[in-house]
Amino acid sequence: MTKVVLLFCLMFVIAGTPSVQGGLVNLNGEELQQGELLIVQVETTEYMPRGVFDEDQLYFIPWNMGWIAFYGVSYWREPGTYNLTLQLGEREVVQEVNIRDGNFPESHITVSEEQERLIRPEEDDQDILDRRSRDRDAVQEAYAQPITRPLWEEEFALPTTGRRTTGFGHTRYVNNEFNNRHAGIDIANVQGTPIKSVNQGVVKLAEELLVAGKTIIIDHGGRVFSSYSHLSKIEVEVGQTVARGEKIGEMGSTGFSTGPHLHWEMRTPEAPLDPDLFIGTDLFSLPLTPVL
Numbered sequence: 032m033t034k035v036v037l038l039f040c041l042m043f044v045i046a047g048t049p050s051v052q053g054g055l056v057n058l059n060g061e062e063l064q065q066g067e068l069l070i071v072q073v074e075t076t077e078y079m080p081r082g083v084f085d086e087d088q089l090y091f092i093p094w095n096m097g098w099i100a101f102y103g104v105s106y107w108r109e110p111g112t113y114n115l116t117l118q119l120g121e122r123e124v125v126q127e128v129n130i131r132d133g134n135f136p137e138s139h140i141t142v143s144e145e146q147e148r149l150i151r152p153e154e155d156d157q158d159i160l161d162r163r164s165r166d167r168d169a170v171q172e173a174y175a176q177p178i179t180r181p182l183w184e185e186e187f188a189l190p191t192t193g194r195r196t197t198g199f200g201h202t203r204y205v206n207n208e209f210n211n212r213h214a215g216i217d218i219a220n221v222q223g224t225p226i227k228s229v230n231q232g233v234v235k236l237a238e239e240l241l242v243a244g245k246t247i248i249i250d251h252g253g254r255v256f257s258s259y260s261h262l263s264k265i266e267v268e269v270g271q272t273v274a275r276g277e278k279i280g281e282m283g284s285t286g287f288s289t290g291p292h293l294h295w296e297m298r299t300p301e302a303p304l305d306p307d308l309f310i311g312t313d314l315f316s317l318p319l320t321p322v323l
C-alpha cells in the first residue's frame with residue numbers, strides 16, 4: 032500500500048495534476064466496510080465504461096485521462112463477497128469486492144410520548160402520516176437528479192464544533208424499541224452554533240421537515256451529498272451555490288430531537304455513508320490500487 036501511495040505522490044509531483052494510478056482499472060480497496068465509499072477508476076479514453084456492483088448501476092464521470100465512479104455501500108448490505116462487473120469496451124471483467132461488517136454499536140434514547148408519535152404514528156394520526164409522506168417525497172426529489180460534475184474543492188471540512196453524541200451506523204432504539212440505523216453523526220453544542228457547508232455545492236433542499244426538523248441538503252456533484260438537520264435557523268435557499276466553510280444555518284433542536292445538536296449526513300443517492308471518511312479527504316487524492 033505504501034508503495035502505491037509513494038508512486039502516486041511521485042506522479043502527482045511530476046504531472047502537477049492527479050494522474051495515472053497504474054492500471055486500467057483502479058479501486059480504493061478490494062475490501063470495504065458497510066457504509067464506505069467504493070471508488071472505481073478506469074484509465075481509458077477509448078470508450079465509456081459501464082459497471083454494476085452486485086445489482087446496482089455505477090455512474091461513471093469523466094476524470095483526468097479516463098473515468099471515475101463513486102458508489103456508496105449501504106450499511107444494510109449483508110457482509111460478504113460481491114461482484115463488481117465492468118464492461119470495458121468489448122470486454123467484460125468481474126472483480127470481487129469483499130464487504131466487512133461495520134460492527135456498529137447500539138444506542139438508546141428515551142423521548143416523550145408526543146415525540147415518539149412522530150416516528151411511530153398511530154393509524155389515526157393522519158396529519159403526521161401525511162407530513163411524513165410529503166417529507167419523504169421532498170427528500171427523494173432532492174437526491175433524484177444529482178449534479179454529475181464534482182463541485183467539491185480540496186478536502187471536506189467538519190460542519191460544526193461540539194461534542195459527538197451518536198455515531199454513524201449505530202442501531203438506534205427509541206424507548207427500548209428498535210427504530211433504525213443512525214444515518215449520520217450527531218454533534219451537540221449550544222443553540223445558535225454556526226453550521227457550515229462541508230464543501231462547495233448547490234442547495235437542493237432547505238425547509239422544515241417533521242422528523243428531521245429544519246434541514247438543508249447540499250449536492251456536491253459526483254453523486255456526493257451532505258445534509259444538516261434539527262437546525263434553529265436556515266440561511267440558504269434552494270438553488271444557491273455555497274462555498275466550503277460558508278455558514279448555512281444555526282444549530283437547534285427542531286423536529287425529533289432531545290436537545291440542540293446537528294444531525295449530519297454524507298451520502299450518495301444509494302446510501303448514507305460514514306461522514307468521518309470524508310473529513311480531511313479530497314476524494315480525488317485517495318490512493319487507488321490497480322486490479323487490472
Ligand SMILES: [Zn+2]
Pocket residue numbers: 197213215216217293294295
Ligand atoms: Zn442524528
